[in-house]
Amino acid sequence: MPALPAFTDLDPAPRILLGPGPSMIPPRVLRALATPATGHLDPDFLAILDDVRHLLQFVFQTQNELTLAVPGTGTAGMEAVLSNLIEPGDQVLACSAGYFGERLALMAERHGAQVDRLQREWGQVFETEVIQQAVQRKPYRLVTLVHAETSTGAWQPEIHAIAEAVHKAGAMLVLDVVTSLGGLPVRIDAWDIDAAYGASQKCLSAPSGLAPVTLGARARQAIARRRTPPSVFYLDLESLQRYWVEPHAYHHTSPIQTVYGLREALRLVYEEGLEARFERHQRLAQSLWHGLESLGLEMLVPEAVRLPTLTTPRLPPGTDDAEVRRRLRQEFNLEIAGGFGALAGKVWRIGLMGHSCRPENVALLLAALRTILNPSAD
């Protein structure tokens, strides 16, 4: 047998995470993660799940009974919603203006849907009238839409009007709120959203591994009328609901400590208050944008629909994308991400999410970029 390497202590570099997620985890959440486990059916743990459910209703701004966190990352939330709402042969309209809009289309196809794509160039958003016209063309069961497109840095406005148009045409609206939940307003009830999902590790700043999901009445009726049970046993939302609330029937072994972490992260959101939290994200994003502009960088997305939680400056001409990011990481312990898909090599993706969204992080990133991009100015 070859000699094993020396297994040294776990000691990754202390990165400042300003990418598209994960965001930094607050110390209170890290401490919660070290709390000893109970059993997943222990009355104490069931009370903890109930707290998480109520706190999720608070961040989603919903009264939906079926509001819980699915084990897995944001993609598991996406798959839970699609696999429960789609039956083979269903017509789906996928609004796609970036990587995650396209992922919804591909995933719906895997679950047997007939998918029509409504496409916009990466970085743009949809006009309500365009969706309104498109939904009238066929008896769609679902329309999928991304609220905050992390691949481009644009947020979709007029969600309530879009939901109204979708409902008028007899379809349901699925909304991806992975990069908006806890960072900018998400109003599930006021906007009349049928199904939405998020992720624990973006603007909520909990460890990755749980995907908040909420379903409204139309979606639950649609599930009740399915001809066949949802194809993914693990993500069966009505079974999950019977574990989260009465009769608390076993479905899977809940990731106990990850739930502890999410509960503490949600408690921090509750203590800060949603409006104060949204204001902090908007204010610090604006100071990042001004700082980037003063370095001569241009933003891809116009300010009216520019996402505060994920900014996409264009690379200055002649910049070595990978080299800049390597130096940010090695010299400053800063993580930002490159563009991908249609925007590979054209933009950077800078996240200001949850606990990462702090004035000292914005100041450090701007100073580091100034040093790397304009060495002679120092």
Ligand SMILES: *Cc1c(COP(=O)(O)O)cnc(C)c1O
């Ligand atoms: C990150 C992200 C996802 C996928 O979440 P994972 O946690 O990476 O599985 C889905 N949609 C959007 C908009 C995202 O930003």
